[in-house]
Amino acid sequence: MNELRQNITNVSNEKLPNDDNIGRRIENQLLDFNIKENNIFVGDNLKVMQDINFYNKYKGKVSFIYIDPPYNTQVNFSYSDRRTSIAWGEFMNERIQASYSFLNDRGCIFISIDDSELANLKTLCDSIFGKENFIGSFITKQSQRSNARLINTIHEYIICYAKDISKVQPFKISRTEIAEDYEMINKLYMEVTNKLNSEGYSSADKLLKELVKKYCYDYGITWLNNYNNLSKDGKIFFAKDLSTPGKPRTVDIPEINLHLEPLKSRGWSSDKRFIELYHNNRLSFKAGRPYLIQYLEESEDNAPSILNFYSRFGTNDLKKLGLDGLFDTPKPVDMIKYFIRLVTKKDDIVMDYFAGSGTTGQAVLEVNEELKMNLKCVLIQLNENVHPNTEVYKKCLELKLQPNVVEILKFRLNTFCQKNKIVNSFKEITFKEINCE
Numbered sequence: 001m002n003e004l005r006q007n008i009t010n011v012s013n014e015k016l017p018n019d020d021n022i023g024r025r026i027e028n029q030l031l032d033f034n035i036k037e038n039n040i041f042v043g044d045n046l047k048v049m050q051d052i053n054f055y056n057k058y059k060g061k062v063s064f065i066y067i068d069p070p071y072n073t074q075v076n077f078s079y080s081d082r083r084t085s086i087a088w089g090e091f092m093n094e095r096i097q098a099s100y101s102f103l104n105d106r107g108c109i110f111i112s113i114d115d116s117e118l119a120n121l122k123t124l125c126d127s128i129f130g131k132e133n134f135i136g137s138f139i140t141k142q143s144q145r146s147n148a149r150l151i152n153t154i155h156e157y158i159i160c161y162a163k164d165i166s167k168v169q170p171f172k173i174s175r176t177e178i179a180e181d182y183e184m185i186n187k188l189y190m191e192v193t194n195k196l197n198s199e200g201y202s203s204a205d206k207l208l209k210e211l212v213k214k215y216c217y218d219y220g221i222t223w224l225n226n227y228n229n230l231s232k233d234g235k236i237f238f239a240k241d242l243s244t245p246g247k248p249r250t251v252d253i254p255e256i257n258l259h260l261e262p263l264k265s266r267g268w269s270s271d272k273r274f275i276e277l278y279h280n281n282r283l284s285f286k287a288g289r290p291y292l293i294q295y296l297e298e299s300e301d302n303a304p305s306i307l308n309f310y311s312r313f314g315t316n317d318l319k320k321l322g323l324d325g326l327f328d329t330p331k332p333v334d335m336i337k338y339f340i341r342l343v344t345k346k347d348d349i350v351m352d353y354f355a356g357s358g359t360t361g362q363a364v365l366e367v368n369e370e371l372k373m374n375l376k377c378v379l380i381q382l383n384e385n386v387h388p389n390t391e392v393y394k395k396c397l398e399l400k401l402q403p404n405v406v407e408i409l410k411f412r413l414n415t416f417c418q419k420n421k422i423v424n425s426f427k428e429i430t431f432k433e434i435n436c437e
């Protein structure tokens with residue numbers, strides 16, 4: 001790895017990051033601000049991140065960073081995206097290094113990229129985070145291009161690194177969020193429910209057992225084998241064993257009418273657990289032995305690497321706000337929400353230092369609403385004017401908006417808050433604009 005780091009250092013001529021050395025610190029560029037608020041910083045992300053105030057306040061405080069940098073496609077959108085590969089690498093290297101110190105121990109960074117600079121980005125991230133902290137890459141879909149020359153590339157990547165991979169919890173998601181599993185679970189439920197309604201419980205239970213075997217074979221999976229129990233009200237579940245490794249013991253809990261003889265060589269779960277499961281209707285019995293009920297729709301898996309998000313969903317998200325065409329390359333809100341949910345806990349801080357139209361800001365607001373979380377968001381966006389003669393420019397004029405990406409970002413977030421009547425939105429959600437240029 002030292003060799004890799006050496007290589008990257010030679011190319012970029014940058015110092016390696018550590019918490020005390022991420023380049024020049026700039027004194028007092030930023031006005032005072034509070035990290036317990038949602039903040040939008042206006043300016044070059046490198047300058048903002050090097051600001052001494054910003055550095056001191058956010059250092060080690062951020063759990064999740066998502067960035068969607070210009071991909072160096074050599075196309076100019078309403079913002080610029082044309083550099084040499086070396087210049088792009090230097091540009092990104094400085095910025096990713098600068099952001100490294102803001103991650104806390106369990107923090108992760110997710111970076112969108114396409115084929116143009118994937119290899120460059122991967123090499124520089126390996127050198128900054130260490131190859132061992134590479135979590136993996138996700139693949140999402142983008143729309144077909146009519147001008148494809150050889151391959152019609154319809155995917156892009158999100159590469160993902162941890163500050164310290166040993167501190168990161170597995171990325172678990174509900175199987176109902178995995179498109180193929182969702183479809184299969186629905187189909188299984190439909191067939192079993194029809195049987196239950198037409199021929200009663202025994203036939204439905206028998207059919208479930210047959211279908212589980214068949215689906216495992218057809219879909220090439222094994223996990224479904226466990227879900228072959230049907231409750232009287234038609235729910236499919238896994239009956240999980242409640243014995244534990246350890247000393248055999250008798251269970252006697254009169255208040256829930258449970259008496260269990262000791263097993264030969266294993267213990268039983270604690271009395272407290274049995275009582276809790278009983279009161280939550282999570283105990284089922286087979287031949288007098290208790291099992292924990294886990295419903296099929298609650299089953300989880302590690303997040304798969306191929307995701308079902310299309311870039312054009314981001315365009316639809318703007319459309320839903322009545323802001324059709326206000327930005328060229330907005331990412332899907334649901335995709336960023338998905339990543340946020342994989343990583344964050346209730347009071348965490350989320351950061352995006354290539355904020356664009358503010359998709360990450362909207363994703364944070366939505367996750368807070370939906371999951372009763374209290375995430376805070378820090379967005380950084382260059383004070384970049386929209387190129388004239390573009391559709392985005394025209395749209396800005398139509399909305400009587402100054403053609404500038406920061407104005408677009410603020411307008412989008414304000415529109416979202418107003419449309420969704422987020423309670424006390426403007427008091428609780430303070431978007432501070434701090435001009436540091």
Ligand SMILES: C[S@@+](CC[C@H](N)C(=O)[O-])C[C@H]1O[C@@H](n2cnc3c(N)ncnc32)[C@H](O)[C@@H]1O
Pocket residue numbers: 043044045046068069070071079314327329330331332353354355356357358359360380381382384405
């Ligand atoms: C691909 S767009 C991000 C789009 C965003 N993910 C969204 O969903 O709207 C990249 C953004 O980074 C901004 N940007 C480019 N260089 C920057 C810099 N040095 N500091 C801050 N923002 C920058 C561009 O203005 C552009 O809005």
